[in-house]
Amino acid sequence: MSAIDDLFSRLSRSPFRQKFHLGHGEYAYCAEKGEEKISAHAADFVRDRLSAAQPANDGKQTPMRGHPVFIAQHATATCCRGCLSKWHHIPLHQPLTAEQQAWIVTVILHWLRLEMQRPQPPARKGKKKALDDNQLSLL
Numbered sequence: 737m738s739a740i741d742d743l744f745s746r747l748s749r750s751p752f753r754q755k756f757h758l759g760h761g762e763y764a765y766c767a768e769k770g771e772e773k774i775s776a777h778a779a780d781f782v783r784d785r786l787s788a789a790q791p792a793n794d795g796k797q798t799p800m801r802g803h804p805v806f807i808a809q810h811a812t813a814t815c816c817r818g819c820l821s822k823w824h825h826i827p828l829h830q831p832l833t834a835e836q837q838a839w840i841v842t843v844i845l846h847w848l849r850l851e852m853q854r855p856q857p858p859a860r861k862g863k864k865k866a867l868d869d870n871q872l873s874l875l
């Protein structure tokens with residue numbers, strides 16, 4: 737079994753991880769931006785929010801909504817160094833290597849590809865919209 741199949745099989749047994757799905761707006765955002773752009777965003781988030789030996793606010797640095805990559809991170813246990821240590825055996829208190837960062841981006845993209853094979857969820861009335869480009873530029 738490949739490493740990624742093994743990981744996704746373990747994730748499939750976690751009711752907490754299985755709760756996460758793209759919302760209407762996040763799904764639309766993914767479809768509109770395409771895989772290359774989303775992958776670049778994922779690489780930026782991983783570098784900026786996770787790669788330091790002691791990331792700021794570790795455990796709280798990944799919002800629960802807004803960008804499809806954030807949802808993918810919670811779903812794949814790549815949201816914080818604690819989860820990366822527990823699920824991916826990536827040691828705490830050390831900067832992430834280029835290989836570790838590439839693995840995390842691969843995992844995020846794999847989850848997003850699976851998620852985009854599902855039908856787009858309906859828009860929820862009265863709920864906050866997903867981030868638009870103006871808000872994203874502030875991230």
Ligand SMILES: [Zn+2]
Nearest residue numbers: 795815816819
């Ligand atoms: Zn976490």
